[in-house]
Amino acid sequence: MIYDAKFFDEVFERRGHDATKWDYPLFVKDNKDIVPMWVADMDFRTPDCIVDAMAKRLEHHAFGYFKIPQAYFDGIAKWQKERYGVDGVTADQVDYQNGVLGGVSSFVEAYSLPGDWILLNDTCYTGFQSTIANRGRNIVYSPVKETADGWALDIEDMEKKIIEKKPPIMIFCNPHNPTGHVWSKEEMIAVVELCDKYGMLICSDEIWADFQTGGHKHVPLHTCCPRAKEIVFSMYAPSKTFNLAGLQGSYSVCWNPAMKARVAKAAVASHYNAANVLSVHAAIGAYNGDEGAQYVDAMNAYIRESQIWLKKELETNIPGLRIHLPDATYLLWVNFEDYCKQKGCEFQEVLDKVTAKGVIPNDGRTFHGATHLRLNLACPRSQVEECAKRMIEALA
CATH class of the missing domain: 3.90.1150.10 (Aspartate Aminotransferase, domain 1)
Known part of the structure; x- marks a missing residue:
C-alpha cells in the first residue's frame, strides 16, 4: 500500500x-x-499491515484463553529502538495494559492512598482528572506557562506545590495534551530531579509519542537521565497511533523490576487487565514490519x-x-x-x-x-x- x-x-x-x-x-x-x-x-x-494481521488470526476459529506471543514483545522492542532510540527493551520491561488510563489507574492505586494529592501540569488531559478523582485521590495543579514561542513548565511552582501537598506521585504528559508541546530534554531532567528530590515516582503518558508532526524525535522520559529509569513508569499505545481505540490495548515500559511488579499486581487485582487476542495481533502487525x-x-x-x-x-x-x-x-x-x-x-x-x-x-x-x-x-x-x-x- x-x-x-x-x-x-x-x-x-x-x-x-x-x-x-x-x-x-x-x-x-x-x-x-x-x-x-x-x-x-x-x-x-x-x-493494511494491521488488518492483515488480524485477518490471519481470524482464520483460526478459536479465541479462548491465550498467552501473549513473543512476536508482540519483539515488535515493541523494534518500535522502541527504531522510533525512539531505546535499545534493550524486552518482555522483562514490558507489560500489556488494557488502555493507557487503565495503566495510569493501576499506577495510582499501587503508589498512593485515598485522599493523597497527585501532581499534574495544567492545562491537562481530562482523563487524568477523572481517573484520579475516581480513585479517591486529590489533584494539585502546577500551570503550564504560555510563552512567546509556545509553552513551558514552571519548575519553581511545581516544587512549591510538592512541598505544600506532599504528593507521592506525578502524572506527566509527554508530548503534552492538549497543547501539543514537546518538552525539551532539559525540562524532563528537571522534572525527574525534582520528583526524585522529594521521593516521588512518575507515570509518564507517552501515548502521543508517534505524532511528532513538528519533526522532533520523541525522547521518552525514562531515557532523559540515568535516574529516570528507577522512578519512571511509561505508557504507550498503538491504539492512538493507528486508530485502534475500539480494540483497546496499550503497553507500559518500566526498567525498575519492583515498580513493574507492584503496578502489575494492582492491575491484576481488579481482573481488568486481560489481553484481547485481536488487540495483541493488531500490535504485532503494526510494529513488526516496515509498513x-x-x-x-x-x-x-x-x-x-x-x-x-x-x-x-x-x-x-x-x-x-x-x-x-x-x-x-x-x-x-x-x-x-x-x-x-x-x-x-x-x-x-x-x-x-x-x-x-x-x-x-x-x-x-x-x-x-x-x-x-x-x-x-x-x-x-x-x-x-x-x-x-x-x-x-x-x-x-
Whole structure:
C-alpha cells in the first residue's frame, strides 16, 4: 500500500459504524451535516499491515484463553529502538495494559492512598482528572506557562506545590495534551530531579509519542537521565497511533523490576487487565514490519500541512486568535481570549456559534483552558477546509 496524500484525502464514511465521533457528537441532537473535530481518534483507514494481521488470526476459529506471543514483545522492542532510540527493551520491561488510563489507574492505586494529592501540569488531559478523582485521590495543579514561542513548565511552582501537598506521585504528559508541546530534554531532567528530590515516582503518558508532526524525535522520559529509569513508569499505545481505540490495548515500559511488579499486581487485582487476542495481533502487525512506520511518517507529514494551513486560515480571517503551532499530536489548541475581549463576548458564545454551524470541537474548559477550543486534525484535508469555512462564517 502506498501511503500518500491521496490515501489520507479519502473521505472514509464512518457514520453508522458505531463511531462515537460521528454517531454520537457532542452539543448537537443528531449527526446530520456535522464536521466532527473533537474526540481524539482519526478519520483515516487503518493500515493494511494491521488488518492483515488480524485477518490471519481470524482464520483460526478459536479465541479462548491465550498467552501473549513473543512476536508482540519483539515488535515493541523494534518500535522502541527504531522510533525512539531505546535499545534493550524486552518482555522483562514490558507489560500489556488494557488502555493507557487503565495503566495510569493501576499506577495510582499501587503508589498512593485515598485522599493523597497527585501532581499534574495544567492545562491537562481530562482523563487524568477523572481517573484520579475516581480513585479517591486529590489533584494539585502546577500551570503550564504560555510563552512567546509556545509553552513551558514552571519548575519553581511545581516544587512549591510538592512541598505544600506532599504528593507521592506525578502524572506527566509527554508530548503534552492538549497543547501539543514537546518538552525539551532539559525540562524532563528537571522534572525527574525534582520528583526524585522529594521521593516521588512518575507515570509518564507517552501515548502521543508517534505524532511528532513538528519533526522532533520523541525522547521518552525514562531515557532523559540515568535516574529516570528507577522512578519512571511509561505508557504507550498503538491504539492512538493507528486508530485502534475500539480494540483497546496499550503497553507500559518500566526498567525498575519492583515498580513493574507492584503496578502489575494492582492491575491484576481488579481482573481488568486481560489481553484481547485481536488487540495483541493488531500490535504485532503494526510494529513488526516496515509498513506501520511508513504509514506513521506519511500521516505526520499530512497532518502537519493541515496544522499549518488551518492556523494561517483562522488567524487571517478571525482577528484576535492565538494559536501556537504544536510540536506534536494531531491537535490544534485555539485561544479565543483576545477575540472575546475585542468582541465583548463570553467564550460560551464562541462555542455556541461554532457548533450552530455544525463544527464539533472539544470545549477547552474541560482541559482547564478557559477560552480555548481543541480541534482534531486527523482527518481528510477537505474536512479541515470545511471546518475553517464554517468557523470563519460563524466568527469573522
